[in-house]
Structures are given as structure tokens and as C-alpha cells.
Amino acid sequence: MGIMNAGVMGTGVEVAAVRVEGLSRRYGAVRALDDVSLDLPRGITGLLGPNGAGKTTLMTVLATINEPDAGRVSVFGLDPAQSAERVEIRRRLGYLPQELSFHRHFTVAGFLDYVAILKEIVDRRARAEEVARVLAAVGLQNMAGRRVRSLSGGMRQRLGLAQALLGGPELLVLDEPTAGLDPEQRLRFRELLSGLPGDPVVLLSTHQVDDISAICPYVVVLLGGRVRFAGTPADLAAAAADHVWTADERDPGAFLSWRGGDNRWRHLGNQLPPSAEVVPPTAEEGYLLLSHSLDKPETAVPRWRPARRRTR
Amino acid sequence: MTGSFSGTGGPAGSGAGHVSEDALFAYAAGSVDEILAWSVEAHVAACPDCRLALSVHVDQGRLARNRSVVLVRAATGEHHRARRLLAHIGVPDHLVALMAATPSLRRSWLLSVVGVLAVVSGESVLAQHLSNSPQALGGPSWGVLAPFILIGPLMVLAGVAAAFLPVFDPTHQLAAAAPFSGLGLLLARSLSALVAALVPVVAAAFVVPGPAWLPAALLLPCFAVCGVALAVVTVVGPMPAALLAGAVWVLPVAVVGVWHSVAAVVQWPAQVSWAVVLMVAVIVVASRRSRFELGWAS
Numbered sequence A: 001m002g003i004m005n006a007g008v009m010g011t012g013v014e015v016a017a018v019r020v021e022g023l024s025r026r027y028g029a030v031r032a033l034d035d036v037s038l039d040l041p042r043g044i045t046g047l048l049g050p051n052g053a054g055k056t057t058l059m060t061v062l063a064t065i066n067e068p069d070a071g072r073v074s075v076f077g078l079d080p081a082q083s084a085e086r087v088e089i090r091r092r093l094g095y096l097p098q099e100l101s102f103h104r105h106f107t108v109a110g111f112l113d114y115v116a117i118l119k120e121i122v123d124r125r126a127r128a129e130e131v132a133r134v135l136a137a138v139g140l141q142n143m144a145g146r147r148v149r150s151l152s153g154g155m156r157q158r159l160g161l162a163q164a165l166l167g168g169p170e171l172l173v174l175d176e177p178t179a180g181l182d183p184e185q186r187l188r189f190r191e192l193l194s195g196l197p198g199d200p201v202v203l204l205s206t207h208q209v210d211d212i213s214a215i216c217p218y219v220v221v222l223l224g225g226r227v228r229f230a231g232t233p234a235d236l237a238a239a240a241a242d243h244v245w246t247a248d249e250r251d252p253g254a255f256l257s258w259r260g261g262d263n264r265w266r267h268l269g270n271q272l273p274p275s276a277e278v279v280p281p282t283a284e285e286g287y288l289l290l291s292h293s294l295d296k297p298e299t300a301v302p303r304w305r306p307a308r309r310r311t312r
Numbered sequence B: 001m002t003g004s005f006s007g008t009g010g011p012a013g014s015g016a017g018h019v020s021e022d023a024l025f026a027y028a029a030g031s032v033d034e035i036l037a038w039s040v041e042a043h044v045a046a047c048p049d050c051r052l053a054l055s056v057h058v059d060q061g062r063l064a065r066n067r068s069v070v071l072v073r074a075a076t077g078e079h080h081r082a083r084r085l086l087a088h089i090g091v092p093d094h095l096v097a098l099m100a101a102t103p104s105l106r107r108s109w110l111l112s113v114v115g116v117l118a119v120v121s122g123e124s125v126l127a128q129h130l131s132n133s134p135q136a137l138g139g140p141s142w143g144v145l146a147p148f149i150l151i152g153p154l155m156v157l158a159g160v161a162a163a164f165l166p167v168f169d170p171t172h173q174l175a176a177a178a179p180f181s182g183l184g185l186l187l188a189r190s191l192s193a194l195v196a197a198l199v200p201v202v203a204a205a206f207v208v209p210g211p212a213w214l215p216a217a218l219l220l221p222c223f224a225v226c227g228v229a230l231a232v233v234t235v236v237g238p239m240p241a242a243l244l245a246g247a248v249w250v251l252p253v254a255v256v257g258v259w260h261s262v263a264a265v266v267q268w269p270a271q272v273s274w275a276v277v278l279m280v281a282v283i284v285v286a287s288r289r290s291r292f293e294l295g296w297a298s
Helices: A055-062 A083-091 A108-118 A124-137 A153-165 A183-194 A209-215 A233-238 A283-295 B021-029 B034-046 B048-057 B060-075 B081-088 B093-099 B107-131 B142-164 B172-176 B182-207 B214-232 B238-259 B268-287
Strands: A018-027 A030-040 A043-048 A070-075 A093-096 A171-175 A201-205 A218-223 A226-231 A244-247 A256-259 A265-268
Touching (some): A018 A055, A030 A055, A030 A070, A030 A218, A030 A226, A043 A055, A043 A209, A055 A171, A083 A093, A093 A153, A108 B093, A108 B172, A124 A153, A124 B060, A153 A183, A183 A209, A226 A283, A233 A283, A265 A283, B021 B034, B021 B048, B081 B093, B142 B214
Parallel strands (some): A043 A201, A093 A171, A171 A201
Antiparallel strands (some): A218 A226, A244 A265
């Protein structure tokens, strides 16, 4: 699909659930976001990029807590620059910051109760039911009375996710939610995200390309504050087509080489040797190729944008 | 009623009769009237066979959800004594829960405030006792009061500043991204921190060797410097705002203390000035209240 049905305009054209146009944000001399334009459809969109690429800045702008220097943002047709519309966006928002800290004296349920109040769930009974629901969703239903300070890192990460799910948000902005999770927890996290009711818009930032390949229909690569790729994980893998090969020996011409479990060298590079045995690339290799080509525009892949679909 | 019971057909729990399957099903589904529910409960409490029969009809999922809700309510601290007391005097439950996250309302913080005040007021009492200076016309020796007068309002300001400084709120990003009014949250926290810090300051003012009107005279300056902090935070960052508000108190106390007497900052001509400062601060906060909305996370 790639296109959502909220915010239908008079033109009869369905618009993206979340639209970012020409977004720029500087911190002193550092340009964190540089003319970023994006459409986010319903479903999960993965956001990839190295540290300092601008991922967190983009997410804080979408979470309405960071004001851009230039550009426009539209969330379900609402403009966060307008005070009343910004509050309305926040009513539909679930946000997990990259480094979520807690009031350590809180119990797990007490912390979620606090966030539920911030999300305007004022009725005591409704709040308790909602807290119980999200605790069950992240598998912490037996931890309600535990102090936050006694939780392991993985449990805190799940607690952070639980607070983002309070109120059943339509837009979920998750900044590196899988950091610190063990493999089983990551799989459970994938299960949870892909089973969210209501088909929300999810923007998921991570360094784990396999998480994105597993659950994200769409992926955006941010490099140096600019969108360098937007498409499907398969498209991202295809960006490295004819750039990955295997050989018995290490190839000094490749810019990245590693020995696989079959004892053969796997190479990623721009110049294939004549005898190269080309192999199908992975999305991770597509991402690595993009990262490597940051200063070499000639190797960049074309930008992708979901096609607009006309309604009747 | 008796139709709901099989066997002897007697009333619930009166003999060998048991609750009918239909009644147990209806009770488990929550669709019986109050009187029948009481009858069923009275009987089931005394009859193991009917308890067993009832358990078959209970929706286990619903039971588990209810259990979770009960556990959550127990874990949120809503039955805490202080919380119940505040609820009893009419403070909305959700505001009490928000205040619970205010660092300057934690026991450790309040104990620190009490400790600092105990030191400065004890020093004043001791200095007065040792100097044994004659007090003109029964008035106090203002020199020994200077540390207390300087520190007291700063303690109140520190409590309020801790209520809005992001560095003291580990979840400030969540608060900024939430729809709950930023100004509402700030005022709820600041007012509660203000009251919590004022109590020991005013209590200490009764202990130090000052005039009887000193406790009342400290109120307006405390309100004014806290108001300045809230007003200035709409223009500059939270930390500079707290420092600037502190300077609004420290500078007059220092200047007046050196050239004249610290009494001047709490006597009536100064009270007029503090009232004006407070009014201006309230106007600034009201007119720039939208500045509290975006948050300070950026």
C-alpha cells in the first residue's frame, strides 16, 4: 500500500500519514538535518543511519519536542507548528526516546501510571486497566510492583516500550528500542510491533538491519543529515547488487571483507575482480554500500518515494 | 429467588439446596441483580460444591485481567497515606500522582532543606546568645539573622527550580511529548514544591531571634523570586532562569546588608517592591504560557 487514508484532502488524493518536507535543523555549526523530505505510510518504517546521521533529531521533531529551523511537518494532516494541532498530535503519539531515564523510586506500575496521566488518561480505573494492558503486551505483567531501579536493562527497555504504547497511539516514534535486548527479547519485540492493532504509523530507528529486514515494509537511510535511500528492504539489498562477491582469498580492492562460516571471504566493494563470484547481497550490505558512498555521489542509489494513489 | 436454587428449594445457604447452573452462569457473567448476587455469594461462601461449580463459569481471561488491574492499583501507591490525605482534602488523584514525581517533594530533598535551615537558624540563635547584644527597642539584632534571611527564600527557590529543571526530571522528554498542559504540570509541581519548602522556612522563622512578623514577611519575597524564575524561564533556559531569580534575591540582600541592614529587604517598603515583582512575574507567565508547551528537550 504505502499510502494511508487519514488526512484526505479536497483534491481526492490520499496523503501520507506523516509528511516531512524540506526539514532542516542545525546545532551551531553542525547541520543535523539538511533538507529532509519523507512520506511515512501506515505500517512500520525502519530508520537506518550511523551515529550522528540525524536520526534522533528527526525523531524528536516528529515527536514535537524539537522545532526545526526550516521545513514543514504534517502528522495526520495536523501541523505541529500550531499550538492546538501540536497538542492533538501528542494525543495520538507514542514516543520512546533514545535514552529514556526513569524516576528510580517509582514502581513499574507507578511509572506507567504517571505517563498515563501525562497522556490525559485521568480516570483512575481506566488508567489502571490501560497500564495492565500495556504491561501484558510487553510481558511485564508480573513486575507491576517492582521498583524500576531493580529492573534489568532489557526489562527497562520493555518498560520504555510499554509507556509508548499507552493510549493506543496512531504514531509510534521509537528511537533504538531494541538496544540492550537479548535475542529472545528482540524476537518478542518484533512480534509485538508487527501485531499492533489499528495499523499505526511506526518509525523505528535502529542499528540492527536484520530487525528492519524482518518487520519493516519500508526503510529510510539517513546519512549526514540527508535521506540517501527510501524504499523496501529488498530495494536496499538490491542497491548492493553486483557489489558483493566471495572468494577464497582476501581481496585488497574491496572496502569491506570478512570471512564467513564456510571459510570463504565475502567482499563488498565497487570494483569486482574478473574472476569474482557474485552473490546476492543482503539489506545490510546495501546499507553499508550507501554509507561508504557518502562522499561518492556517483555510487548513490536513486531515491524512492511511495507512489501517490488516487482515490475514486 | 428460590427458583435460582435447586434441591430443597430453600433460600441460599439455608440447607442442602445449591445454586442452579443458570444462576451460577448469570452470576459469573455479572448479569444478576444485586439481591440474587448477595444470595449466591452467601451460599457460595459456605458451599465448596457450588464454589467448584462456579469456577467453571468464570471467564479466566477476565479474571486474569482483573487481577492485573488490582495489582497495578496496589503498585501505583494510590493507597499511600499521604496520597489519601491529599485526596481527602480535595486534590484530584491525578495531580497527586504527578506531584509524586517532583524531586523537591521527596523525603531526601525535604530533609536536606530542613538540615540547611537547622544550620543557619541554629547559627543565628547561637550568635545571638553569644553576643548577648542589647536589642534596640526590643528589636532583633539583624546581623545575626542575615544568613537565615539570605538562605531561607533560596531554599524555597531551589525547591521550585528542582520542580522544573529538566536535569531533575529524568522523564522530561516524555512530559514534553505528552498532551498534558506544560503549564499545568509546571504549576502543579511548582506550587506543591513551594508549599513544601515554605513550611520549614516559616517554621524556622519562628525559631530564629527575629521579630514576630518575620515569618509573614518572608512569604512575599519567596513568592516573588519563585515567580521571577517561572517568568524568566519563558525567555531563557531553565538553569539561567533559576540563577537569575536567585540573583534577584541575593543581590538586594547583599547590597542592603552591607550598606544598611538586611531588615530593609523584608520591611514594608520592600514588601511593596516584592508585590510589584510578583505581579509582573504573574503577568509574564500568563502572557507567555504557550512557551511551556514545547518543552525544553530541544
